Amino acid sequence: MSSRLTMILAGVFLLAALLAGYWGLMLSHPAGPVAAPPVVETSAPPVAAPAPVAVPEPTRFPIVIMARQVPANTPLSAEDVLIERLQVVPAGAFSQLDQVLGRSSARPLPQGLWLDEQSFQSGGPLARMIRRHERAVALAVDDVIGAAGQLRPGDYVDVLLFLREENNNPQASAQVVLPALRVLSVGDQTGLANDGRPAQSADEQQARRDALGTGGTRTVALAVPEALASRLMLAAQAGTLRLAVRSADEQLLAGYWAERQAESQLQSANRELFRFSQLSQVPSAKAAPSGAVAGMQIIRGAHNQAPADTP
Numbered sequence: 001m002s003s004r005l006t007m008i009l010a011g012v013f014l015l016a017a018l019l020a021g022y023w024g025l026m027l028s029h030p031a032g033p034v035a036a037p038p039v040v041e042t043s044a045p046p047v048a049a050p051a052p053v054a055v056p057e058p059t060r061f062p063i064v065i066m067a068r069q070v071p072a073n074t075p076l077s078a079e080d081v082l083i084e085r086l087q088v089v090p091a092g093a094f095s096q097l098d099q100v101l102g103r104s105s106a107r108p109l110p111q112g113l114w115l116d117e118q119s120f121q122s123g124g125p126l127a128r129m130i131r132r133h134e135r136a137v138a139l140a141v142d143d144v145i146g147a148a149g150q151l152r153p154g155d156y157v158d159v160l161l162f163l164r165e166e167n168n169n170p171q172a173s174a175q176v177v178l179p180a181l182r183v184l185s186v187g188d189q190t191g192l193a194n195d196g197r198p199a200q201s202a203d204e205q206q207a208r209r210d211a212l213g214t215g216g217t218r219t220v221a222l223a224v225p226e227a228l229a230s231r232l233m234l235a236a237q238a239g240t241l242r243l244a245v246r247s248a249d250e251q252l253l254a255g256y257w258a259e260r261q262a263e264s265q266l267q268s269a270n271r272e273l274f275r276f277s278q279l280s281q282v283p284s285a286k287a288a289p290s291g292a293v294a295g296m297q298i299i300r301g302a303h304n305q306a307p308a309d310t311p
Helices: 003-030 202-212 226-238 262-272
Strands: 061-066 082-085 134-140 156-163 172-185 219-225 240-245 298-300 303-305
Touching: 134 226, 156 226, 172 226, 219 226
Parallel strands: none
Antiparallel strands: 061 082, 134 219, 156 172, 156 240, 172 219, 298 303
8 A cells, every 4th residue: 555545534524423422422411400490480469467455454343452461450551451453343342442441350361362341340250250140159070970970161961869768768869959050160161141241260260279279179051040049058968960062053052041030940940840849849658647648848939838737
């Protein structure tokens, strides 16, 4: 082969190599970023913020309350009371300081107590818990007599009496002496006064508890109709008493001994009472004159009815 032909082939091969190198270099470069389409922003109309709703201020009324505890029989000063404004005013509450300044109460006035005319009335806790035709009578009880120790002020109980067989009582008996009596206090716990407020504050009850200690006899105070107070006393001396708790579902117990129907309830209690010598004052057969039949003396208040002898 001639040298000329060799030179031509070499030139062709060199040109082909250059073309191949250029083509490979172009393929090795990464593709450029693709331009994203332009985003067309749509402007939304602005949302107006809700206007604040004005809440009307509730109406408040002034009442007089105790700023600090004051002992009994101590005149009230301006430092002892203050004006508090409440939405709901207790019935009868004082609204001005000059209504209470200089006045004193027969019992301690605790801090935070709202004052009314009842705050300055005399009388102890029991006297303010009974009605005008009732009497508060206390009984000594234990866990057996007092319904397993579960009595609480405000409960209603029937007073049961058990009489043993004796010479002047030929047959043992058990009967209801007094029905539906309201429990006023149990030990140092007292209930509500007639105005619906606690008859004693927590501080007063604690002071009484400290004064009595834990060794005193436990007692229960009952609200007894005036006409039946003596019967309860005689029953306590005649035999063994038990207190039977009545159900809280009996809705008429609060008015059982109401003044307007006390007479009818008293007659009903008398009819249901069995005759026994300790309460009915019946003389025994040994004391009756020869040939005479014992009668029963009826005592109603201050009036005595002659014995009714039977042939």
